[in-house]
Amino acid sequence: MLEDVDAEVSAHVHDSPLGSLHNSGLQGVFADSDRDFHKTLLPDEEYQLTLGIVDPADSEIFQTLVNALVLQGDTIELSHGSLQVDSFESSNTTHEELVAAAGEYEDPTIELCFQTPTCIELAGDVTTMFPSRWAVFNSLLGKWNRSCPEELQLDVEKSAVESQAIEKPDPEQQDGYCFDTHSLLVNRVENDDGKTRNLFSQGFTGTCAYEFKNADESLRNALVAVALFGEYSGVGSSVARGCGNVEVTVTNGG
Incomplete structure (x- = not known):
């Protein structure tokens, strides 16, 4: 998803030795999947995702994530459906x-x-x-x-x-x-x-x-x-x- 928005930032996030992006993965109730190492999202179930940025280039990365998750549409397309983005909150500290x-x-x-x-x-x-x-x-x-x-x-x-x-x-x-x-x-x-x-x-x-x-x-x-x-x-x-x-x-x- 990141690569579709900004390939350079996507490569930086995944390849950086800082481990700059912390991604909790979707948190919620899942069903089993017939594919190895996969889970199935349930209709009408709410899932939470937490992202953390600690890299010095965090402003660029954060903006790209916002673009991918929120600004370019309120749904995330999956292999067999879509995920509706219901709300988005951010906080920062030093x-x-x-x-x-x-x-x-x-x-x-x-x-x-x-x-x-x-x-x-x-x-x-x-x-x-x-x-x-x-x-x-x-x-x-x-x-x-x-x-x-x-x-x-x-x-x-x-x-x-x-x-x-x-x-x-x-x-x-x-x-x-x-x-x-x-x-x-x-x-x-x-x-x-x-x-x-x-x-x-x-x-x-x-x-x-x-x-x-x-x-x-x-x-x-x-x-x-x-x-x-x-x-x-x-x-x-x-x-x-x-x-x-x-x-x-x-x-x-x-």
């Missing part, structure tokens, strides 16, 4: 504003709801199946530092996160203290022989809270800031293809 917001919390608890499969690479092609504190925040710190002004770069040590932060999976015990794990198709590539090969990644969904134990104020502020940033950037890899969509809640008082 790294500076997120840092300021993080400083307002004295004793923060960060709750992350991983709404779509989140694939965080630990080493090479190995991904974690659990939202450990360093895996999650290292991913967010990397996205933050690749997109923020130089003066707002965050230097956070692994040892500090592991010794001063604590993860609490499924904090409300709503799901029996469990996460769902997934193996999903994230891309298709062409081999040297011209044949197409599917690429899969492993990930997880669920909710996890992160609290602090005798943590420095600078560490608390840094992790809260990048957590808030996560709603725009997504967490982990393949965020432009629907992975790593996260809902963030920060509260005071542990």
